[in-house]
Amino acid sequence: MKGFVSTPSSTTRFSEVFESRNLIAELIRRDFNVRYKQTGLGVLWAIINPGVNILLYLFVFGLLVRLPTPEYNAPYAAVLISAILFWNLFSTSMLTASDALINNMHLVTKVYFPRLSLCIASVFVALIDFLIAFIVFVPLALLYHVDISLIRLLLLIPCIIITLMLGCGFGCAMAILKLKYRDIRHILPLITQVIFFASPIVYTLSIVPEQYKIFYSFNPITGIVMMSRWAILGGAPIDLTMLTYSLISAFVVMCLGVIYFVKNDRSVADYE
Incomplete structure (x- = not known):
């Protein structure tokens, strides 16, 4: 791989991460392509998988299950998918980043490079998956007469950035904790499920009783989902x-997660 430009130090310097951008690009390419290696259709599966999932959502929740969504001028299936897309971006970036060290211990124990590069690459692979799924979703949404505005879609950019910040922050922290405490591997999927149902993804905030809405305001996923739905x-x-x-939450989580990762990444080989 190209990009091993760093020399060992007590902690990772953020300049090292920038200097390792060629390595990050190579890791992104590797992580994305390895999933489709030795398959007949190759990278076409990157389009087929989200396409089939979106069609299933549109069929089940657009034709069979029609829940009312009075605050949005769109069918429930579109309301659901617009939130699912960002939930998948968050959960995939967090979970893949949390596995970045475990899945690359053969590299971590042999040569020095900024370990943070592994988490960053995982987050960008999740972003590629999101962009492919979104591109597949747009024409299908237009078929369902969803009023998509190019100007509103620009607001998806801050949504994406905030989501990636959250996923990266949690993922970096979990990557270290998974090595230190093996039980985290089993606890994290459960926590992810709790966050999913505690966020207005399969339902809208309008059906939540007024006395409980205060709790949703402390969930950073809520703001992301509401903004993404409005933008789409x-x-x-x-x-x-x-x-x-x-x-604010995403920025704090990212800073704390990255700092925790950087302060502990030199000792990760000890947990092999």
Whole structure:
């Protein structure tokens, strides 16, 4: 691999991560392609998989299950998918980043390089998956007469950035904790499920009783979901308070997660 430009030090310097950008690009290419290695259709599966999933959502929740979503001028299936896309971006970036060290111990124990590069590469692979799924979703949404506005879609950019910050922060912290405490490997999927159902993904915030909405305001996923739905579907206005909290929370989580990772990444080989 190209990009091993660093020399060992007590802690990873952030300049080393930038200097290892060629390595990160190579890791992204490797992680993305390895999933489709020795398959007949190759990388076409990157389009087929999200395409089939979206079609199933549209069929089941668009034709068989029609839940009311009065705050959005769109069918429930589109309301659901617009949130699922960002949930998958968060959960995939977090889970793959949390496995980045474990899955690459053969590299970590043999040569020095900024270990943070592994987590960053995992997050960008999740972003590629998201972009492919979104590109597949847009024409199908238009077939369902979803009022997609190019101007509103620009607001998806901050949504993506906030989501990646959250996923990267949690993923970096979990990558270290998974090595130190093996039980985390089993606990993390359970925590992910709790966060999923505690976020307005399969339902909208309008059906949540008023006395419980205060708890949703402390969930950074809530602001992301509400903004992404408005950007894609229009309808319900954005709650700027929740969005601001999501941004601040994501920034804090990313900083704490990365700092914790950097302070511990030199000792990861001890947990092999």
